[in-house]
Amino acid sequence: MSASTAEPIAPPVGQLALQATAISKHFDGVAALTDARLDVRPGEIHALLGENGAGKSTLIKILTGVYRPDAGSIASDGEPVHFAGVKDAHQAGVVALYQELSIVPTISVAENILLGERTPNTAGLVRWPEANREARRHLDRLNQRIPVRRLAGQLSPVQQTMVAVARALAADARVLILDEPTASLTDTEIKDLFAVLRSLRDEGVGIVYVSHRLEEVFELCDRVTIMRNGSTISTRDVADITIEGVISTMVGRDPGELFPDRGTATDRAVVSVESLTGRRVQDVSFTAHAGEVIGIGGLAGSGRSELLCLLAGAQKATGGTITVAGRVLPAKGDVGAVLDAGMVLVPEERRSQGVSLNASIQDNIALANLEKVSSGGWVSARRVTELARRSMENLRIKARGPRQHVGSLSGGNQQKVVLAKMLAREPHVLLLDEPTRGIDVGTKAEIYRHIRELAAQGTTIIAVSSELPELIGLSDRILIMHEGRISGQVPAEGADEELLLSYCYGRNA
Amino acid sequence: MATTETVSAAPLPQDRPDEARDERKSLSQMVLQSGTIIALVGLIVIFGIMSPSGFLSLGNLTNILAQVAILTIIAGAQTIVMVTGHFDLSVGTTATLSGASASAFMLSGLPVPVAIILGLLVGLGVGMINGFLVAFLNISAIVATLATLTTVGGLAFIVTDGTTLYGMPEVFYWVGQSRIAGLPMPVVIAVVVALVIWIVLKYTTVGRRWYAVGGNADVARLSGVSVRGNVFWAFALAGLVSGMGGIVLVSRLSSASATSANDYMMLAVAAVFLGMTLSNSGQANLGGTLVGVGIIGVLQNGLNIVGVNTYVQQVLTGIIIVAAVLLSSFKSRRA
Numbered sequence: 099m100s101a102s103t104a105e106p107i108a109p110p111v112g113q114l115a116l117q118a119t120a121i122s123k124h125f126d127g128v129a130a131l132t133d134a135r136l137d138v139r140p141g142e143i144h145a146l147l148g149e150n151g152a153g154k155s156t157l158i159k160i161l162t163g164v165y166r167p168d169a170g171s172i173a174s175d176g177e178p179v180h181f182a183g184v185k186d187a188h189q190a191g192v193v194a195l196y197q198e199l200s201i202v203p204t205i206s207v208a209e210n211i212l213l214g215e216r217t218p219n220t221a222g223l224v225r226w227p228e229a230n231r232e233a234r235r236h237l238d239r240l241n242q243r244i245p246v247r248r249l250a251g252q253l254s255p256v257q258q259t260m261v262a263v264a265r266a267l268a269a270d271a272r273v274l275i276l277d278e279p280t281a282s283l284t285d286t287e288i289k290d291l292f293a294v295l296r297s298l299r300d301e302g303v304g305i306v307y308v309s310h311r312l313e314e315v316f317e318l319c320d321r322v323t324i325m326r327n328g329s330t331i332s333t334r335d336v337a338d339i340t341i342e343g344v345i346s347t348m349v350g351r352d353p354g355e356l357f358p359d360r361g362t363a364t365d366r367a368v369v370s371v372e373s374l375t376g377r378r379v380q381d382v383s384f385t386a387h388a389g390e391v392i393g394i395g396g397l398a399g400s401g402r403s404e405l406l407c408l409l410a411g412a413q414k415a416t417g418g419t420i421t422v423a424g425r426v427l428p429a430k431g432d433v434g435a436v437l438d439a440g441m442v443l444v445p446e447e448r449r450s451q452g453v454s455l456n457a458s459i460q461d462n463i464a465l466a467n468l469e470k471v472s473s474g475g476w477v478s479a480r481r482v483t484e485l486a487r488r489s490m491e492n493l494r495i496k497a498r499g500p501r502q503h504v505g506s507l508s509g510g511n512q513q514k515v516v517l518a519k520m521l522a523r524e525p526h527v528l529l530l531d532e533p534t535r536g537i538d539v540g541t542k543a544e545i546y547r548h549i550r551e552l553a554a555q556g557t558t559i560i561a562v563s564s565e566l567p568e569l570i571g572l573s574d575r576i577l578i579m580h581e582g583r584i585s586g587q588v589p590a591e592g593a594d595e596e597l598l599l600s601y602c603y604g605r606n607a
Numbered sequence: 608m609a610t611t612e613t614v615s616a617a618p619l620p621q622d623r624p625d626e627a628r629d630e631r632k633s634l635s636q637m638v639l640q641s642g643t644i645i646a647l648v649g650l651i652v653i654f655g656i657m658s659p660s661g662f663l664s665l666g667n668l669t670n671i672l673a674q675v676a677i678l679t680i681i682a683g684a685q686t687i688v689m690v691t692g693h694f695d696l697s698v699g700t701t702a703t704l705s706g707a708s709a710s711a712f713m714l715s716g717l718p719v720p721v722a723i724i725l726g727l728l729v730g731l732g733v734g735m736i737n738g739f740l741v742a743f744l745n746i747s748a749i750v751a752t753l754a755t756l757t758t759v760g761g762l763a764f765i766v767t768d769g770t771t772l773y774g775m776p777e778v779f780y781w782v783g784q785s786r787i788a789g790l791p792m793p794v795v796i797a798v799v800v801a802l803v804i805w806i807v808l809k810y811t812t813v814g815r816r817w818y819a820v821g822g823n824a825d826v827a828r829l830s831g832v833s834v835r836g837n838v839f840w841a842f843a844l845a846g847l848v849s850g851m852g853g854i855v856l857v858s859r860l861s862s863a864s865a866t867s868a869n870d871y872m873m874l875a876v877a878a879v880f881l882g883m884t885l886s887n888s889g890q891a892n893l894g895g896t897l898v899g900v901g902i903i904g905v906l907q908n909g910l911n912i913v914g915v916n917t918y919v920q921q922v923l924t925g926i927i928i929v930a931a932v933l934l935s936s937f938k939s940r941r942a
Contacts, residue, residue, distance in 0.1 A: 164829070185831040199829055204822035204888035205815070213819055214831035215812075222811045249888050265830060 113176050115140045115304035116161065116192060116273045121170035122328075123156055128498075130156045134170070135330040136323055138273050138304040143295060145315040145336070146308045148325035149348055149510075149538030154308055157325070158275050161306075162194040163187035174273075188214060191272035193265075197281050200262035203251025208233035210250045211264045236264040240294050256287035263294060274298065275306040280314060281536060284398065292318050310536060312341050326350050349540045356543050357571030358550040360591065363390035368558040369441070369527055371409070374418035378404040380582035381418070386527070391549065391559040393573030393590060395566060397602050401582040402562045403446070406531050409560065410443035411436035423526060440526035444516055446535065446562075448509075452516035455505035459497060459515055460486035462504055466519040489518035493548060510541030517545070521552070528552065530561040534568065546572055566595050580604035642934055643884045643895070647902050654909030661912045669791070675904035676793035677702075677859070680852035681868070682875040682896050683804045684845040689879050689891035690808060691841045692821035693741060693748035697733065697756040699872030701846055702853030703865065704763045705730040709854050710772040710863035719779050727850045733759055734846015738839035756872075764865040773862040783858030793855050800848060805893040817841055821890060874903055877928045884934045902927070 114137045121134040131153045138144050148154050159165045161172065163181030172179050174190045181187045201210050209217070211233040218228045233246045242260045244253065250261055259279055266274050276295075280288045295305055295318065307319055315322060316336060323333040324347045331347055369386040378401040386392050396402040407413040409420060414431040421427070422439040436442075445451035453462050464471050464482040471481040486500035493514045497507055504515050513533070520528070533549070534542045549572065553559055563569050569576050573590040578601035586601030654662040661667060681698050688695040709726025713719055733755060740751035785792045808814040816837050819827040828834045852871070857863040881902055882895025903924065910920050 162829075183831075184829055185833075188831045194829070196829065199823070199825045202819050202822035202826050204890050205818050209815055209819065213827065217812050217815060219812045222813060223806075224810050224812055224815060226810075251888065269831075 113140070114138065114173070115175065117173045117176075118157070118161060119171050119173075121157065121160055121167045121172075123160060123165060123168050129328055131160070131167070131328045133329040134160075134325065135333075136161070136306070137333070138306055139321075140272065140304050141299055141302045142320045143299050143305045143307055143318055145319040145322040146306055146325070147312075147315065147322055147344060147348060149540045152325040152348070152538075153328040154325055155277070156328075158194055158277060158306070158308070161187070161273075162192055162275065185215075188269050191270055192275070193269050193271040193273070194275035194277065195259070195262045195266060195279060197278040201250040201253075201258045203249065205250060206247050207237075207244055207250050207253070207261055208246040210261050211236055211246070211268050213265060214269060216268050232268070233264070236267045237261075239267060240264055241297075242294075254287075255282045256284075256290060259283070259291060260294065263298075267298075271303060273304045273306065275308070277308045278310065278536070279307075280309065280311065288314070310538060312344060315344075316341065324348055345539055348538070356539070356546065358547045360391075360550070360574055362550065362554040363574045364388045364556070368423055369409075369560070370421045372419050372421075374405070374408060374415060374420060376404065376408045376413055376415045376417075378582050379408055382579075382582075382584055383418075384577060384584065384587070386558045386560055388526075388556045388558055389553045390575065391553050391561065391573045393569035393576045394560065394562045394579065395564070395569045395576060395598060395602065396579035396585075398564065400579040400602070402579045403531060404582075405579065406443065406529055406560070406562050409436070409441070410529055412443070437523070440524075441529065442520045442523055442525040442527070443529040444520050444531065444533065446531035448513055448516050453504045453512055453519070455512075456503060458501045458503055459490065459495065459507075459518075460500035462515055463489055463519045463522055467522045470522065485522060486518075489522055492521070493518050494544060510537045510545075513537055513541070513545070517548070525557065527558045527560065530559065532563055533561055534563075534565075566598050569593075569598070570595070578602055641885075643881050643898055643902070647898055647905065650902060650905045650909065654905065654912065657909075658912050662909055667908065667912070669789075669794075671904050671908045672794045673791040674908060675900050676791065676797040677852050677856045677868070678871055678874055678878065678903065679797040679897065679900050680800050680855065681849055681871045682878040682900050683800055683893065684848035684852070685872075685875040685879050686882070686891045686893055686896045687804060687808070687817070687841050687848070688748070688845045689883075690814075690817045690821050691838050692824065693838065693842070694752065694876075695737060695842065695845050695849075696749065696752040696872060697737060697759055698845065698849040698852075698875055699869040700756050700760040700763060701730050701733045701849040702856065702868035702871060704733065704759045704766065704853070705850030706853035706857035706867060707763050707766045707772065707863045707865065710775055710857055711766050713775045713779060714772060719776055723779075723782075723854055726854050727847060730850015730853065731843055731847040734843040734849070735839070737846060738842030741842060742835040742838040760866070760869065767863060767865045769865060771862050771864045775858075775861070779858055780861060781858075783855050783860070793859055796851075796855055800851065801893060801897060804848070808893055813837070813840070818890065822888070873928075874924065877924055878903055880928055880932055 116138040118134065118136045121131050122129070123131040134153055134157045136146065136157065146154050156165065160167045163184045163186050172181070174192065179190055181190070202213065208230045212229055218225045218232060230246050237244055237246065237260070240260055240263060242257070242264070244257050244260065250258060253261065279291060283291065299305055307315070309315055319336050321333060321335055322339065322344065324331045324344060326348060364387055366388040367385045368388050372383050374382045382405060394402050394405065404413065408415050411427065411431045411433040415429045419426055422441050425439050427439060428435050460482050463486050464477070467485065468477065471477055471485055483500050489495070490497065490500060495511050495514045495518065497511060504512055507515065534545055537545070549559055561572065570590050570593045576588050576590050576593055576598065577584050578586040578598055580602060581604060585604050586598070588597065681702055684698050685695055705726045708729045709722045712722035712725050717725070737752055737755055740746045741748045781792070783793055787795050808817070816827070816832050819832055820834050820837050824834050853868045856868050860867065878899030879891050879896050881899030882897070883889055883891050885895035885898060886892045906923065907920055910923070
């Protein structure tokens with residue numbers, strides 16, 4: 099793989115819908131983009147890939163007028179353009195959909211679709227029947243039957259995404275940029291979305307698709323542009339590349355061992371769960387040992403996350419017992435007692451449950467470990483900073499310093515802060531819920547390595563994941579749940595994805 | 608697997624079957640949503656039973672309307688700001704300052720219409736300052752309007768010199784004391800103001816943009832809505848409307864003090880919160896605000912009639928605000 103050298107970008111076919119050349123952008127003197135390029139043809143689905151922090155989001159925001167570039171040029175339909183704001187980009191037909199910012203929940207579907215300056219009106223008075231008809235027309239184009247007068251907040255996630263796509267259509271989008279649109283969708287919903295995207299492509303819309311799920315990219319996209327460290331490395335036809343090639347281009351090296359070696363498990367039982375029963379969990383029993391990584395899998399709704407909640411004391415158990423290092427935990431769900439027993443949970447939703455985005459790295463870590471940084475009720479600023487520095491070093495958190503706000507870090511580094519906060523408690527048992535969701539490959543490998551290091555030091559790790567390769571690569575032992583019960587238990591080494599999947603569907607092979 | 612997929616992909620039997628379901632709500636949702644209206648009806652029934660001749664007389668009902676007229680105007684102003692997801696603590700003192708300024712201009716010899724317009728401009732000006740602080744300087748609305756509340760309150764003392772202004776031209780009292788078809792003029796003005804605000808919020812692109820901004824400012828901004836401009840003008844309009852309320856009040860009382868309309872702020876907030884429980888989305892809306900104003904008006908009037916003193920009334924107002932907020936948060940948790 100000659101991935102490290104920049105390859106020439108394929109010559110354009112016909113007129114390009116959007117072309118960004120040599121874009122650079124700095125924030126507070128730190129380069130976010132140095133030489134970003136992207137060209138989008140009409141009627142193609144173009145994947146934009148890169149690790150977290152590679153500059154994808156910044157580039158998208160420049161293409162849609164949210165940020166202005168320091169240097170470089172953008173052309174729309176061959177004409178040079180300068181976007182001073184989102185409105186300008188909309189007028190040029192460049193519209194982006196953001197995963198967490200797709201709709202306004204408190205207004206109707208129709209209003210969401212016509213948001214911006216597109217509501218039909220006479221001298222400022224909205225013509226409602228026409229507005230509703232117009233909104234319905236855009237939804238019809240997407241083959242969606244969503245009541246246009248319903249509050250958008252009452253829709254399912256995929257319907258909300260569809261509403262956002264319809265809004266882009268209402269804005270006459272010729273270039274549609276989607277940022278991780280499938281993160282909260284089920285497999286069937288993803289299929290629906292893909293069908294819609296393909297039909298838009300066939301109508302001549304140029305689609306830029308940002309995703310961490312490489313399988314999706316290969317299923318859906320025509321071309322792919324890969325970014326690394328703020329620069330565009332390569333643009334290729336999807337037919338000409340492999341997943342391995344994409345990964346090595348993204349990380350700039352061979353993926354090598356994504357997962358570290360196993361073999362740290364001991365015979366000393368640390369957590370024993372007996373006939374545990376609670377909401378969505380039925381009669382679950384297992385034992386976890388010091389130095390062991392246990393992976394828990396299952397389909398969404400199988401009870402895997404609820405099991406973790408029961409263990410963490412966030413939910414009430416109605417039957418069974420949990421014993422940690424010889425101590426039986428109270429059944430009523432007592433987070434304090436669980437923490438005292440040396441067991442901590444790293445939650446899935448890092449933005450809402452894991453970190454305070456508005457606070458600094460050091461405050462996030464210190465708040466979870468006040469007893470470590472205070473004496474007699476007084477918090478020592480010096481110890482707060484020291485603790486943060488140690489954690490940042492340990493987990494290789496990339497930041498300007500311990501005082502940087504967590505909200506301004508990349509997703510992978512935010513996740514590391516969540517981990518750091520919990521690890522500073524020096525737990526005996528670490529509960530992880532989707533430890534690498536929405537994180538790029540490079541950071542994933544680091545987090546896996548770190549988990550295994552902890553196991554080598556004797557920590558017991560129980561990780562829930564929806565990704566089977568992750569379960570297989572990371573764990574020593576895998577438990578699969580189905581309808582609240584453990585439907586299969588296998589050693590991870592050499593485990594077969596098909597077998598695991600059949601357990602997931604409750605078919606005992 | 609294959610079978611389930613075919614079923615879900617099959618075309619739906621009726622045309623747009625979901626549209627009908629739109630209107631349907633669960634029983635608990637309906638009770639929660641109409642709880643505020645039930646409370647209003649309940650209060651009327653209770654006071655009607657306790658004092659059938661006093662409370663339910665035509666004279667007293669007109670009296671209630673007259674009493675809530677100014678609150679309606681100021682609560683209308685508060686509704687506009689709260690639709691955008693912000694908060695205006697200065698509506699009361701802004702009304703006070705507008706009323707006092709208009710009075711001072713009249714006493715200085717300016718013609719009544721000119722003095723009224725200048726008084727309204729004072730309200731608009733305060734609103735624009737609030738809007739500027741919040742929309743363009745990104746100061747949180749609570750802090751910004753708390754600051755203007757204090758400053759504007761001080762200005763009202765300067766304008767009135769700490770005394771009560773009176774002796775304005777007779778023709779000015781027409782605004783607050785005359786009647787049209789038996790209805791007190793403030794009631795007529797309040798109805799017109801409420802109607803205009805209702806139309807603006809529900810049927811104009813500006814009003815709908817305010818709702819979009821209040822629902823999720825980031826999405827609105829990324830969809831090409833000018834969040835700053837919209838927030839600015841919402842505050843500006845709220846200032847103007849508050850000023851209108853203050854001028855009507857001064858005309859009704861025939862005098863302007865340095866604090867005459869200050870108390871309306873808390874009541875206006877209470878009314879809007881009560882009204883928020885009435886909307887599907889939990890957002891501020893004028894119809895709901897009017898119900899909230901009704902509850903406060905009936906409560907104050909009824910408690911007066913059955914002989915409960917004003918201090919107790921104030922305590923009850925606070926309790927009602929907590930109850931309203933609890934009710935609306937309970938609702939959003941269910942939604």
